[in-house]
Every structure is written in structure tokens, then in C-alpha cells.
Amino acid sequence: MKKTLLVAVFALFGATAFAQSGSGFGIKAGLSYNKNGDLISSVGDGGQDIIEGAEGKAGYHFGFWGKLDFPKIYLRPELVYSKTKSSYDVNGDSQDYDISKLDMPVLLGYKIIGPLHIFAGPAFQYTLNNDLGDLVVEDVKNDFTVGLNAGVGVNLGKLGLDVRYERGFSENEAEFIDNNITTVSGRVDSRPSQVIFALSVKL
Numbered sequence: 001m002k003k004t005l006l007v008a009v010f011a012l013f014g015a016t017a018f019a020q021s022g023s024g025f026g027i028k029a030g031l032s033y034n035k036n037g038d039l040i041s042s043v044g045d046g047g048q049d050i051i052e053g054a055e056g057k058a059g060y061h062f063g064f065w066g067k068l069d070f071p072k073i074y075l076r077p078e079l080v081y082s083k084t085k086s087s088y089d090v091n092g093d094s095q096d097y098d099i100s101k102l103d104m105p106v107l108l109g110y111k112i113i114g115p116l117h118i119f120a121g122p123a124f125q126y127t128l129n130n131d132l133g134d135l136v137v138e139d140v141k142n143d144f145t146v147g148l149n150a151g152v153g154v155n156l157g158k159l160g161l162d163v164r165y166e167r168g169f170s171e172n173e174a175e176f177i178d179n180n181i182t183t184v185s186g187r188v189d190s191r192p193s194q195v196i197f198a199l200s201v202k203l
Helices: 002-020
Strands: 024-034 039-043 050-052 055-069 073-090 093-113 116-132 144-156 159-168 173-178 184-189 193-202
Touching: 024 073, 024 159, 039 073, 050 073, 055 093, 055 193, 073 116, 073 184, 093 144, 116 159, 116 173
Parallel strands: none
Antiparallel strands: 024 055, 024 193, 039 050, 039 184, 055 073, 073 093, 093 116, 116 144, 144 159, 159 193, 173 184
């Protein structure tokens, strides 16, 4: 009885893995927890610089993916719209820093066992829009940047679940100013540092 049950479990495990194998394409969506780089601000013309770290907040993403499958590895490019958010304390006021961008990760994956796999690769990022609460913020210095994606995933039939870490390689700052009461100015690093949870569906 135990032997029969064991064979059935392995058969189901293998069928599940096989259902997700092979080249193809699909859609994906998920949530993220993001913290951007430091914000450096000063009050007045001769004000001392104040460095503020970001407070992480939730964001989201959705997009498309394709996959070229090989016996033990795979290549998976993605095109994803991402909305990230983090918060800063600027002169006593909390300001949310919202960024909208297009991400194109190009991932190389390795199949460990059954449906379990790991992956990593560069993420090419194009910033569409950035907004810093009530402050007047300029566009980021570089619209196009490169980061890194690395993570682990599991495939269950046509569904895939993965968790990954994304990090920008270099600082990408935007200048801001606030003239409401006292002149507050500075710059904020838009480089992402986020943990991403994603659900994908093979079409």
C-alpha cells in the first residue's frame, strides 16, 4: 500500500512539472515591497544637508513573459509595468515617492528538481513618471537604467509562483524643491530595492 501511494505521489509530481515544461508565453501580476535610496534635503540657501532613509511601502506590477525551455535551464524575458512607492520625512512632513516604470528582466533559470527552479538576470528599466508628494520633483537623471533580478519559483500546472529581489546597480537621482513656507530642496535616489511576489499563468 505504501509503495503504491509513493508511486502515485511521484507520478503526480512528475505530471505537474511536465505540464509547465516547454517553451511558451503568458501573463503575470503581483505585489512588491519597495524601498528607494536615500533622500538628501536642506532648508534655506545655507542649510545643512539632512539624509533620510526611505520607509518601504507596497507596490504592484503586471505584464507578459516568454520562455525558451531547455533540459535543465531556460531563458525567460519579461515586459512588466511596475508601480513602486516609498516614503520620506521631509522637514517634518511625510512624502510618498511614487515611481512608474517599464521593466524588462532577462532571466536565466535553472531547474533544481520537479517544479522548483531558481533564476537571475539583468533587469532593464525605463522610468515613465516619478512624483514626490506635494513637492516639485524633476525627472530622474537617467530614464534608462539597469538592475538585477534574482529569485526562486515553483510551477504548478499552468500556474507559476515566484519571489525575487530586485536591486538597481547605480544611483539615479531626481532633484526636488518646496517653496510653500520655507525653501526645502534636495535630491532623492530613485534606485529600487524591492522584494517582488508574482503569480504567472501560461497561455
